[in-house]
Amino acid sequence: MTQRDETPLKIEDVSGKVFNLDRNACINIFNIYKVYKREKIEVVALRGLTLHVKRGEILMIVGPSGCGKTTLLNLLGGLDKPTAGKIYIDDEDITDLNYDALTVYRRKKIGFVFQFMNLVKSLNAYENVELPLISLGVADDVRKQRINELLELVGLKERRLHYPAELSGGEQQRIAIATALANSPSIILADEPTGELDSTNAHEVMAVFRNLVQRFPNITVIIVTHDMSLKRYADRIVRMRDGMVDESMSLQYTRDGELLDAQGVAVAASGTTTMPDLSEVLPQYPSISELKFCPKCNASQIQVSILKSVNIDKPHPLFQLNDAVIICNDCHNVEKVRVKIFHP
Numbered sequence: 001m002t003q004r005d006e007t008p009l010k011i012e013d014v015s016g017k018v019f020n021l022d023r024n025a026c027i028n029i030f031n032i033y034k035v036y037k038r039e040k041i042e043v044v045a046l047r048g049l050t051l052h053v054k055r056g057e058i059l060m061i062v063g064p065s066g067c068g069k070t071t072l073l074n075l076l077g078g079l080d081k082p083t084a085g086k087i088y089i090d091d092e093d094i095t096d097l098n099y100d101a102l103t104v105y106r107r108k109k110i111g112f113v114f115q116f117m118n119l120v121k122s123l124n125a126y127e128n129v130e131l132p133l134i135s136l137g138v139a140d141d142v143r144k145q146r147i148n149e150l151l152e153l154v155g156l157k158e159r160r161l162h163y164p165a166e167l168s169g170g171e172q173q174r175i176a177i178a179t180a181l182a183n184s185p186s187i188i189l190a191d192e193p194t195g196e197l198d199s200t201n202a203h204e205v206m207a208v209f210r211n212l213v214q215r216f217p218n219i220t221v222i223i224v225t226h227d228m229s230l231k232r233y234a235d236r237i238v239r240m241r242d243g244m245v246d247e248s249m250s251l252q253y254t255r256d257g258e259l260l261d262a263q264g265v266a267v268a269a270s271g272t273t274t275m276p277d278l279s280e281v282l283p284q285y286p287s288i289s290e291l292k293f294c295p296k297c298n299a300s301q302i303q304v305s306i307l308k309s310v311n312i313d314k315p316h317p318l319f320q321l322n323d324a325v326i327i328c329n330d331c332h333n334v335e336k337v338r339v340k341i342f343h344p
């Protein structure tokens, strides 16, 4: 067996900013921003989030509503792209991929589990798990074996002929986990998977994730939840706040089901705020979500890297100015610009 090289790899972007890519981590997220813009309203959902997730880790993400948890999962799952920053999955920069390549990435690596289990009501448990395998083109005999393995893994082989309406919420969610595992993903992204469940069912679902990682130590699971009573199932808990990892909580490991720092349990009730249009304010600087095209060739395949914030004599109450670099994947133009970014 070949030995995996685990020395940290330094990634230097064209702006000269250096990141350490942790080879032990299957997910390396560097300084990502996500800004949603609709008409004149901009929402900064993620603002400079950096996070590393180890292979085989069960990571729980907690934080107040609107702090960017779902946005982060969407970016990790390749459903959307960050406005700026880098995401490396198994050493591959997925922020470089176009939307077709992201679809391939998703199929190869990602399993999604959502709060509302997306089961087809008119199909039984077996047929629900079969659906994704059919779309992956898995041959009949292999498919049958795989469905039985997956149902066994989630402890529901005996219930394979039951329809969703004949299963409890927790059992339905376990079937949904089996469907998410159909493509043998290495990363499971679960967005409030127990949000609709009572405590007993919630614990059963979390036990399935634990069991999964025990049997397949290379699978990494990221679970967003509001329920701190589930913390004992996690290897690590990260609290987010205002689109960033709350530093005070970023390395709180659970030990025997207890957080090392119990203070972190209190959730600060702050969400991401919706800001007014700032086009009237310092209009010479674009906001980060306006950096969509290469200033030279107008191509849309660009990467934006946010650099240091700029000190201004009179800090504005609503936003800060940052230096940023636009790198065009098309014409390879590199251009330094200054952008407005809303304060947390």
Ligand SMILES: Nc1ncnc2c1ncn2[C@@H]1O[C@H](COP(=O)(O)OP(=O)(O)OP(=O)(O)O)[C@@H](O)[C@H]1O
Pocket: 036, 037, 038, 043, 044, 045, 063, 064, 065, 066, 067, 068, 069, 070, 071, 072, 272, 273
């Ligand atoms: N497509 C979108 N367009 C505009 N704003 C969006 C969009 N998606 C999310 N947002 C905003 O981005 C911020 C972060 O949203 P997100 O859904 O990531 O939060 P969350 O932490 O998952 O919240 P919750 O715990 O309520 O699910 C919110 O202010 C939200 O309104």
Ligand SMILES: [Mg+2]
Pocket: 069, 070, 071, 191
């Ligand atoms: Mg959410």
